[in-house]
Amino acid sequence: MSDVVELTLPVKADLVVLARLTAATVASRANFDIEEIEDLRLAVDELCVSLVGDRSDGRMFLRFIRDDDQIEVEGTLQSGPGESGPGSAPGGLSERILDALVDDHGFDGQDGTPRAWLRKRRARQQA
Amino acid sequence: MTSPVQPGRDSREKFEEFASTGDERLRNELVESHLGLAHQLARRFASRGETYDDLVQVASLALVRSVDRFDPERGVEFSTFATRTIIGELKRHFRDKGWAIRAPRRIQELYLELGPAIEALTQQHGRPPTVGEMARAVGSSEEAVLEAIEAGQSYRTTSIDAPDRQEGTIAGRLGDIDSGFVGTEDRMLLAISLAQLPERERTILNLRFVDGLTQSEIAERVGISQMHVSRLLAASLSTLRESVVGES
Numbered sequence: 001m002s003d004v005v006e007l008t009l010p011v012k013a014d015l016v017v018l019a020r021l022t023a024a025t026v027a028s029r030a031n032f033d034i035e036e037i038e039d040l041r042l043a044v045d046e047l048c049v050s051l052v053g054d055r056s057d058g059r060m061f062l063r064f065i066r067d068d069d070q071i072e073v074e075g076t077l078q079s080g081p082g083e084s085g086p087g088s089a090p091g092g093l094s095e096r097i098l099d100a101l102v103d104d105h106g107f108d109g110q111d112g113t114p115r116a117w118l119r120k121r122r123a124r125q126q127a
Numbered sequence: 128m129t130s131p132v133q134p135g136r137d138s139r140e141k142f143e144e145f146a147s148t149g150d151e152r153l154r155n156e157l158v159e160s161h162l163g164l165a166h167q168l169a170r171r172f173a174s175r176g177e178t179y180d181d182l183v184q185v186a187s188l189a190l191v192r193s194v195d196r197f198d199p200e201r202g203v204e205f206s207t208f209a210t211r212t213i214i215g216e217l218k219r220h221f222r223d224k225g226w227a228i229r230a231p232r233r234i235q236e237l238y239l240e241l242g243p244a245i246e247a248l249t250q251q252h253g254r255p256p257t258v259g260e261m262a263r264a265v266g267s268s269e270e271a272v273l274e275a276i277e278a279g280q281s282y283r284t285t286s287i288d289a290p291d292r293q294e295g296t297i298a299g300r301l302g303d304i305d306s307g308f309v310g311t312e313d314r315m316l317l318a319i320s321l322a323q324l325p326e327r328e329r330t331i332l333n334l335r336f337v338d339g340l341t342q343s344e345i346a347e348r349v350g351i352s353q354m355h356v357s358r359l360l361a362a363s364l365s366t367l368r369e370s371v372v373g374e375s
Contacts, residue, residue: 017277024273028258034245035255038218038276093167100211124254 005064011052011077019044019062026064027071032122040120043101044073050094050107051075051116070103074117142199155321157194158187164206165190168213172221182217184364188336189216191321221279233271238279240265241272321367328363335360 007022009015023044027037044062051060058078065072098105098118105118138160145153169182193209201208222242244264248256262269321329327349334340334348342360346353 021273021277024258024276028269028273031257031259033255033257034261034276035218037258041277042214042218093171096164096206096210097168097171097214099207100214 001067003066005066007062007064009060009062011055011058011060013056016045016048019048019060022062022064023071023073026066027120030066030071030122031124032071032120033124036120036122039101040071040073043098043105043118043120046094046097046101047073047075047105047116047118051077051114070119070121072117072119074115076113076115078113138205139199142197142205145194146197146199154194158191158321161190161194161205161209162187164209165213168210168217172214172217182220184367185216185220186213187367188332189213192216192336234275234278237265237267237271238275241275241279324363324366328359331356331359332363 003026005022005026007018009018020041023040024037027040032040048060048062055077061076061078063072063074065074102118102120105116107114107116109115138157141153141157144150145157165186166183169179169186173179173182189212190209193205193212196212197205197208199205222245241261244261245256248260248264252260256264258269258272262272265272324332331345331349334345335342340348342356343353346356349356
């Protein structure tokens with residue numbers, strides 16, 4: 001039932017655009033309206049930022065899962081030897097921004113692999 | 128590590144009191160005590176130094192609107208409600224301005240067509256349009272529309288998109304979040320300057336940003352020309368900005 005789109009990115013500033021564009025395109029294909037798409041783009045950006053922290057190396061894996069009426073985005077960070085990600089949930093503003101933009105979101109850092117996810121439902125019924 | 132916005136019991140009680148009394152002093156106090164949030168969000172969304180001041184204005188006015196519209200009975204924290212409102216206003220602001228577009232001309236032009244198209248389609252259907260509907264309205268492809276949106280609104284480009292700025296790292300930004308003193312002075316200044324605006328200017332600001340009326344509707348309501356409304360709005364905003372930004 002679900003369609004899964006996967007994207008692997010180096011942690012580089014100029015490539016985050018691909019995460020946003022992919023999210024927007026998947027959402028557009030799923031008939032989300034423009035407000036929802038803009039929210040999702042912002043949220044994916046926030047997710048990437050909170051996942052990456054102040055790192056500027058390594059790789060980020062993103063999965064965009066499209067279901068009937070919702071999109072889930074999951075990001076994990078692959079650390080090189082001796083490196084570690086943020087490892088703990090980003091608090092404060094990131095949390096608040098994601099609260100405002102999506103229906104559900106979370107963060108965990110099992111096995112030293114930081115993972116962040118979010119879920120956004122489409123408000124409108126499919127025409 | 129305390130957040131500058133602590134929506135505790137005190138705050139909730141104040142909102143309940145404000146909801147039933149509409150007391151102006153209480154309103155100012157509530158706005159003032161949450162200005163830190165408006166500043167944080169403005170900073171987070173500022174991709175260029177020069178836009179920060181404008182964003183603070185937009186965010187602060189959205190905050191005022193949030194205070195007026197917040198319903199404490201709904202069981203949502205004020206900070207969540209206000210964040211949603213402020214982000215919404217910032218999105219609209221960027222949509223209107225088409226900030227910092229570095230894209231081919233055709234994409235720039237397309238982007239500038241999208242704002243009015245979204246507005247017209249929203250009116251027409253009573254809901255925001257889909258990308259497909261927008262593409263049909265402006266005679267373009269969905270792909271081009273998505274590209275234009277990305278080009279025009281790559282505004283959330285602090286941090287990893289702009290590693291050269293001081294707050295360009297998540298660490299720097301977390302520092303922001305946890306500083307309880309962000310904008311304390313600004314807060315006071317904005318509250319003072321809001322209070323010091325002449326009554327007519329305050330009414331116009333309210334009609335525009337709280338009630339969401341157009342300049343023409345305000346003109347009709349207040350009994351002056353639309354041009355006059357436009358001038359008064361510009362003057363009031365600039366007064367507010369000067370207060371918030373400081374005398375520099």
